[in-house]
Amino acid sequence: MRRTPRESADSTRKITRRGLMLGGAQLAFAGVLGLRMHHMQVDQADEFRLLAEENRVNIHLIPPSRGRIFDREGRVIADNEPTYRITMRREDAGDVEDVIRRLSALVELDEKEVARALEEMRTSPPFLQVTIADRVSWDAISRVAVNAPALPGVTPEVGLSRFYPQHQTFAHVVGYVGPVSDRDLARYEDPEPVLRIPRFQIGKVGIEAKFEDRLRGSAGAKRVEVNAVGRVMRELDRREGEAGADMQLTVDSELQDYIKARLGEESASAVVMDVENGDVLAIASSPSYDPNKFVRGISVKDYGELRENNHRPLASKTVQDAYPPGSTFKIVTVLAGLEAGIIGPDDTVYCPGYLEVGSRRFHCWKRAGHGHVNLERSLRDSCDVYYYDLAMKVGIEKIADMGRRLGLGAAPDVPMSAVTAGLMPDKEWKRRERGAEWLIGDTVNASIGQGFVLTSPLQQAIMVSRVATGRAVSPRLVRSIGGIESPSGAGAPLDIDPQHLRWVRKAMFSVSNSRRGTAYRSRIIADDMRMAGKTGTSQVLNRVVRNSDVPWEERDHALFVNFAPFEAPRVAVSIVVEHGGGGSSTAAPIARDITLQALYKGTPPLDAYPASDRGRIQAQQERLERERRARAEEEGRRA
Structure with a gap:
């Protein structure tokens, strides 16, 4: 059916009006989008840059070195020794049990320690590092480091642990340290973040407990860059903590x-x-x-x-x-x-x-x-x-x-x-x-x-x-x-x-x-x-x-x-x-x-000594000296 000239003119006017409306809508959308992009890229640039930085930069606490304890002549009573441990961060590991299975093929793991670690990860924030194995050998640490790409969330670490070189001699005076427990944390109204570091040690009894605040020191921090799966790529900067105060006792x-x-x-x-x-x-x-x-x-x-x-x-x-x-x-x-x-x-x-x-x-x-x-x-x-x-x-x-x-x-x-x-x-x-x-x-x-x-x-x-x-x-x-x-x-x-x-x-x-x-x-x-x-x-x-x-x-x-x-x-x-x-x-x-x-x-x-005692005293002195030497040798072997 042929259209009349009038009908053709009306149709053309309608198409032109619709085109103008659609074009205007598109132009308006493009304008709003442009303004939004300008706002995000220019006005909010610093905010989004910070968010991006936080996504790729993690802050790790550095445990402080505990103050040492000496006797009156400067002999060491309580010291620090390096120890190696393996930790895991749940949010980076993904399938935790699968990662632990792969880790156990490289390092001998204690079943009780693994069970404790799994329970700790279940009840702790996902970003908190949990110790899987403590006091491991250097060879074990090396194997973990070499296989790091296949062990997401796993970190081999070196830390310091308390050591008492004189063993039993000052146990009742100096006391000892141990990992922070829930009971320890409950004593603090606002526990310091350092107390939540895996296996961080604090004084439990004796001088170690009485002077905990002075001996502990303050934690440092380091910023590290991580990739998309949380693997540490590089250390960006480090702020060393303050070591605990050394103490000298009056004892000999x-x-x-x-x-x-x-x-x-x-x-x-x-x-x-x-x-x-x-x-x-x-x-x-x-x-x-x-x-x-x-x-x-x-x-x-x-x-x-x-x-x-x-x-x-x-x-x-x-x-x-x-x-x-x-x-x-x-x-x-x-x-x-x-x-x-x-x-x-x-x-x-x-x-x-x-x-x-x-x-x-x-x-x-x-x-x-x-x-x-x-x-x-x-x-x-x-x-x-x-x-x-x-x-x-x-x-x-x-x-x-x-x-x-x-x-x-x-x-x-x-x-x-x-x-x-x-x-x-x-x-x-x-x-x-x-x-x-x-x-x-x-x-x-x-x-x-x-x-x-x-x-x-x-x-x-x-x-x-x-x-x-x-x-x-x-x-x-x-x-x-x-x-x-x-x-x-x-x-x-x-x-x-x-x-x-x-x-x-x-x-x-x-x-x-x-x-x-x-x-x-x-x-x-x-x-x-x-x-x-x-x-x-x-x-x-x-x-x-x-x-x-x-x-x-x-x-x-x-x-x-x-x-x-x-x-x-x-x-x-x-x-x-x-x-x-x-x-x-x-x-x-x-x-x-x-x-x-x-x-x-x-x-x-x-x-x-009285003359009548000298034979017995001499034998006693010789016996005590032999016992002291034997004990020192045994303690040296155990150390």
């Missing part, structure tokens, strides 16, 4: 090692203090343990053996345990009597072997009695009745006050774990803690260091240091940190009459140097090294029984405290041998040997 490694050997298999503790400045020269608990096992992850078997050992190798006996001080506490009681003006050095008390208090009879250790006893003889012979009688006249309040002046009843300020305050009881304490009134029998028991009185070996060393110097000597365990010297523990003069202290020191001299003294067999005969001391035996069972007739764990504790040289005191020593029997027979010989070792700063000459 050689003296500490000697004490460890001298204590042997005993369940015992020993403290040696410099009485001039309070420096703790040695502080040893026996038996001990190897802290390196905890750093590397102690096995259930090894930990079980430590826990089940009735000699308690995990306990820091020098500061954590408190014992009845036994007759060493008589120093406190007699000073309280002197300060109260109740006795003088020549006043005597008659000892028939017991003292009746009400309806109860309190016995002296010597059943036949000591006869008439004055101050010097009371300490020399350790007469109990003298102190029973004196305590009832003085009263517990004055005795407790003297004990506190000598450092008892308060936790010593040393950076070790679970430091006990011991117990210096009085009437108010018993009323508050026991809901009962103080009895005269409580005072009688306290006078000879039994009943409620409890002291730690370190407190005993403080007590005898104060008696030796007449000053409020305080223990100093940290000599310096970060090169800054710690304050001296010399202390101010005590509020005790110097004459009274001289009388007590003279009586302590008789304990070790008079033929009738309880520690005479353990005396030092070198004139310029003679010691003054006091024996002690604290009951474990409240009954009269011979130690040989009961099991080991029911026997009495043996104690000894001393200072030397008598004329110019330099060191104070405190010894506790758990269930060791008598202080004079067990603790005093150990204390004498340690005292000489400290004074001579090494093996003392045989002529410092």
Whole structure:
């Protein structure tokens, strides 16, 4: 059908209008698109450039080097050693189990460690690195590095781990480090990012824990470029962290090692203090343990053996345990009597072997009695009745006050774990803690260091240091940190009459140097090294029984405290041998040997010992030296 000219003209007008509308729409779209592109490419260029950078650049934390710990002579106690580990990042790995399967063909993996790592990856953010294998060999690291393209998300790393070169010697002092746990993180309101680095180590006990913030240092950071699958291509820049502060302790490694050997298999503790400045020269608990096992992850078997050992190798006996001080506490009681003006050095008390208090009879250790006893003889012979009688006249309040002046009843300020305050009881304490009134029998028991009185070996060393110097000597365990010297523990003069202290020191001299003294067999005969001391035996069972007739764990504790040289005191020593029997027979010989070792700063000459002892001492010295060498060789092989 042919169109009329009019119809053709109308059709042409419609097509032209539609074309104009479509063209206008296209032009408008192109304009909007152009404006958008201009906005993104020009106005938002910096923002998108930053996003692109973040997609190809990762920031990794660099763990800081932990501060090292040295003894007073600069010998290393806690060090850092390089270790190799293999980590994995879940977001980069893709199929984690497939990657682990390929990795296991190259490196021997522990199934338990792999299971732990998989669980950690499941509960951790996908970008967090998780350790698959720790402490692997250099050969294993090399194989992983060569096969890196086939192991997405896997990174071979070198790091630092804590190492204790002296193994058991300072375990109870320095403590140990271990990987950060959820419990550790819970202690921080806002944990530092460095604490989330895989297997990052922090202090768990001892000085490592007490000075964690100073020893840890601060983390560094590095920016690395990664490809589309997250493989590191190159390091762009690095900001090194700040290493932790180094520490120097007051302890002497050689003296500490000697004490460890001298204590042997005993369940015992020993403290040696410099009485001039309070420096703790040695502080040893026996038996001990190897802290390196905890750093590397102690096995259930090894930990079980430590826990089940009735000699308690995990306990820091020098500061954590408190014992009845036994007759060493008589120093406190007699000073309280002197300060109260109740006795003088020549006043005597008659000892028939017991003292009746009400309806109860309190016995002296010597059943036949000591006869008439004055101050010097009371300490020399350790007469109990003298102190029973004196305590009832003085009263517990004055005795407790003297004990506190000598450092008892308060936790010593040393950076070790679970430091006990011991117990210096009085009437108010018993009323508050026991809901009962103080009895005269409580005072009688306290006078000879039994009943409620409890002291730690370190407190005993403080007590005898104060008696030796007449000053409020305080223990100093940290000599310096970060090169800054710690304050001296010399202390101010005590509020005790110097004459009274001289009388007590003279009586302590008789304990070790008079033929009738309880520690005479353990005396030092070198004139310029003679010691003054006091024996002690604290009951474990409240009954009269011979130690040989009961099991080991029911026997009495043996104690000894001393200072030397008598004329110019330099060191104070405190010894506790758990269930060791008598202080004079067990603790005093150990204390004498340690005292000489400290004074001579090494093996003392045989002529410092009584002639009758020299053959035994020489054999003992040779045996201890052989044992120390064998132990050093064994520890070297293990290291």
